[in-house]
Amino acid sequence: MRRTLLAAVSAVVLASPVLAQAPTQSPTGNLERLSSFKATGTEEPKPIPQEGRRADALRRNLQKIKLPQGFKIDLYAVVPDARHMAVGPNAGVLFVGTRKNNVYAVTDRDKDRVADEVKVFAPSIAFKIPNGVCFSRDGVLYVAEQNRVLQFPAAEFFYEGPDVAAFEAVKQGELIPASEESYNHTARVCRVGPDNKLYIALGQPFNVPAKEKLELYGKTGIGGIVRMEQDGTKREVFATGIRNSVGIEFNPGDKSLWFTDNQVDGMGDDIPPGELNRATQLGQNFGFPWYGGGTTRTTEYKDDQVPTGVVNPQVEMEAHAADLGLMIYTGNQFPQPYRGGIFSAQHGSWNRTKPVGARIMFTPLKPDGTADKAQVFAEGWLTENGEYIGRPVDVAQLPDGSLLVSDDAAGAIYRISYGQ
Template structure:
């Protein structure tokens, strides 16, 4: 595959230095953009906005004031399952009701990697509350008395490598570190695992433009699906740096043999099976530096062998002219995503509505945790939404499930990431700025 050449002016060090200074000062965007919703099966795609410098508009991480919490719709209530965690990113509910939380952050960058752009992003991440060392652990929460508050907290696994996705198959617990999928023996009720890890398959690591790796087990437990984000915005490091990336892998649990299941997915994170258990769905973070209203993040089913455009095109056959040389052959095969979630929403968490007890409006569809924008005016995301399904496909407008993560002053009181439905039908939400696991349940 030819190596793309990234020609945007943002690669020039002098321009990037200006971007650094303006990012810290909260500069206004240099071009007037048309605000568009960018949601649904057929989103409006405006003309790319060409600006001298990339838009940077991060909501500074403040955390919740005493007694503060997100806001749920009428008929639902919000409580804290656990507080005082260390950057909780991802969730998994075990069959016995225990909840696993990956407390994690990005791994250290390789020596000398990234240059000025890495410095810019480092400043952005610090303001977003992500510039802290990774706790590198998985914590187990147990609410034995069913009051919605975990009275037991135990470090199940420690000394991991930026862990994220988790999956249980039989009596093996699988964990996706930033650089490999590993497994451990697990028995129902375990609160600590001391056995050494068994490596199943290595994963692309290195510079780690996108470091999170997620896991989803097949219904029969024979396969693991692993999401691997790109190593760049639009291939500016060359496609050799993208081998195995911007893709979902299918991994044989017995042998570790793997293949690319779906590709051209810039940064797929959350994955879930639909109600039938047959269609794999994912949420994808799309590319940057085309303006505040491009490109919509999206929710889509993933076809075996399907290609979804990155980096050569977006939302089907819309060509990204920054990538040179072009690949019209690949663009022609690009599959249009099923449902747009809005530009720069940071849609990360994904959970099927199956088993939830929140009431009829949430009977069929997907919950999505939107971490929030860092490069859009106005802010987008910073909430949990529900995408209703009909006939196995998204239908209608998204419904807000949790809001209030942004203050009136534009500060981030919290930022939602992973979402999961617990064994009693409540929705759990990992908040990596508030360091809380929120629990959304129906009012008695």
């Protein structure tokens, strides 16, 4: 039965118009074998334990989290280094990226809204900072690495075994110029837009880049958002003037692209603000590096003329809270005031005299599609004495309308539900 299913899925995958254009060559032997539907001999990885002392400690910490009345938070899964998340459109399998070298598959088989199994996804592939995960509407999983984009058709069906159908949408070394690879700001995020194109945010590696870098970065989309066909062709720069966005999401209502941006460090505890931005068309500039955040000028560019037409942020967040992943709530489990609004994660500050963040924010949207005032939705991962008991990274929505929150410091994913 299993062979029959895999053969059927393979036939569908091979017939896919996206895969017909996908490259079959790879610098690694295993990836080349996987793209030809050949086994690699990799052993099945052992699942990550979901119970025991660590899980118990995580549940105790969750008792400290404050939520609006009627909401509750529970441990959904123990996932080491959990960063950005993608919920499969077919079976609801959750895929979780990291800033290390693993991607995880999280399965809730009995649908009791607690993970039954967490294991390494595609263990035969040597990932490098596979932070960004996202799905196309027809079930193709994309993994945006530091300098490569991988494509996994039918990931929700192939993930059970160690070998998965895998292809390169963007080859290693071609997402950004190899000369610009850095250890800093390398956590990519991706989304497949309403135009069916793949969007990827490319953080630039500096606090504030030197002026001689601007032409190259403008042409390649570093410090911006690029888009391309799902096979990696027809790449273009969609937006510029972005320091380091680690969260992008489309509003299904008006098709606008929302994104967070982490702003310049070292200017003081209270400046510049973090940003929540809205892109409504191709070619918009969001002001960096002339502005360090909001309308606060950087020291390095304070005497330079700001480009015309710069788009100001929709919301200025508290400085140095580290705004990362976001999503627009489309479910019906939460009360009406939350529907259609933006949930976003603040990772928490690292260079502020008094840390802020480590919480989930909610920003309602007005009837015209613009943002209203942001408000704290969930907090408590930063204690009164300044200790982090968790650092939220991303938010995602399960099919039942509940909210998932990833935490890379605690190595966990939480589930927030209402009235259950």
